[in-house]
Amino acid sequence: MGKHLETCKNCEQQFSDAFNFCPHCGQQAKDDLTVKVLFYNTISNYFSFDARFFKSFFPLLLKPGFIARKFVEGKRLQYLHPAQMYLFVAVVFFFLFSFIQREQVRAIDDSLAAAFEKEKNINLKFNKIQLDSIKSIELIQQAIKDSLNKVEVKKLLEDKQIFTGMSDAKIDSLVNTDDFGKNASRDFGFNTKTIDSLLALGTPKDIIYKAMGMEDDAGAIKKRMYRQALKFYESKRGGNIIQTFYDTIPLAMFFLLPIFALILKAFHFKKGRYAHHLVFSFYYFSFLFTVFSLILAINFIVDLPDWLDFLIMLSTFLYLVIALRCFYVQGWFKSFFKGVITSFVFLSVVTPIAFVLISIFAFLFY
Known part of the structure; x- marks a missing residue:
């Protein structure tokens, strides 16, 4: 009696009908699509993985x-x-x-939202500080550091000059110091008051980036750094x-x-x-x-x-x-x-x- 041949539905190779699986690709020979066949491979692979997993x-x-x-x-x-x-x-x-x-x-x-809300509520510190009670230059320097407006600070110091005993030269040296207003940046690396004003005016981002300190010949990575920094500053979310x-x-x-x-x-x-x-x-x-x-x-x-x-x-x-x-x-x-x-x-x-x-x-x- 001659051998009957089956044709694999997967690889289309012929083999003897005595085989239950194709010897060429391994697919089941008679695999009519039933619910059992549909889920057989999934279930069998899952339990095979499960058994080997626990053995390992x-x-x-x-x-x-x-x-x-x-x-x-x-x-x-x-x-x-x-x-x-x-x-x-x-x-x-x-x-x-x-x-x-x-x-x-x-x-x-x-935390950031609370910190920025606190920053938002800080107006000119000199409006709340009675300079009459200032006894040391250190406190004045701290007050200047917390201030956002150099002109107003200078005016207030001049108004209270009789109480502080500071000379005009001393006032100028304090107000015009190089690190004056650094606190305005709040560690952003740029003056936040300036950036807030530009944002409020709807200024194009390219101009804002330059106000933040970006050079004209900045590379792609540096430009992205400024873009992300502004994005962070606007969102106030880290x-x-x-x-x-x-x-x-x-x-x-x-x-x-x-x-x-x-x-x-x-x-x-x-x-x-x-x-x-x-x-x-x-x-x-x-x-x-x-x-x-x-x-x-x-x-x-x-x-x-x-x-x-x-x-x-x-x-x-x-x-x-x-x-x-x-x-x-x-x-x-x-x-x-x-x-x-x-x-x-x-x-x-x-x-x-x-x-x-x-x-x-x-x-x-x-």
Whole structure:
């Protein structure tokens, strides 16, 4: 009896009807579209992921470096792929962290709103200060620093000259000092009173940027800095900058993690390819995000003491030392020494640079 051939609906290759699955692409041979077939792959993939996840999750927590070593040795179907593990745990962490983000963004916006409201209600300080009671030049200098109008300050000082005993030369030196009116900028780097006037008049932004101090030949980045600074000043809200900063961190981790693996490669140059160190880094960062997630979850329920949070964070370094010893098959001293140097370089050099870059990015694109 001749063999009957089936044609795969997916790859259109022919095969014997004795096969339940196409030997060329693996699709089920007879897969009439029913509700069962529609959801079969989704459910089966989900439980496959779930089983491998739990087979990987507990060894990840309890056996530092074990899964990474087994994965490099070739046992790759038994455990969840390191990148997949990292993505799953990172998503959970940033989801939990988003609740804290919202609180911080709201708190920053509220604080700035209160500060600017206070600034708005500060008129000429000399209208509220009785210069008769001023006994020292220091208080006068402070009053001048808090003032916004040089001409009015000078007039008031001249009116009260009989009480202060200051000469005309002294008044001129105080009022005309180089740092007079710096308080008007409130650390913005420009005179806010001037900018407020220009904004009220509907002045074109290009002119306002020049009033803020932008040169005519400023580059694209510098122009954007002034544009964002004015945007911040107009909105009086800093929460969006913080939100953009937090939103950038997951993306930044895809650059930081390979750098961590590169540091490991530098200290274990003869211990396998760079991909091996990358596997170790994926699993280690998965452990870190798991610990951070647990800390966040527990603190939502009960506020842990600071000393306990510190001990938990310290445990991540001890985990690293044990993981290095297991994965690279080396002594305790080497593992501890390399763990210290790796952590120091990553936390003291790489992370601060990343923090600055993320902060600049957040300000430029919030």
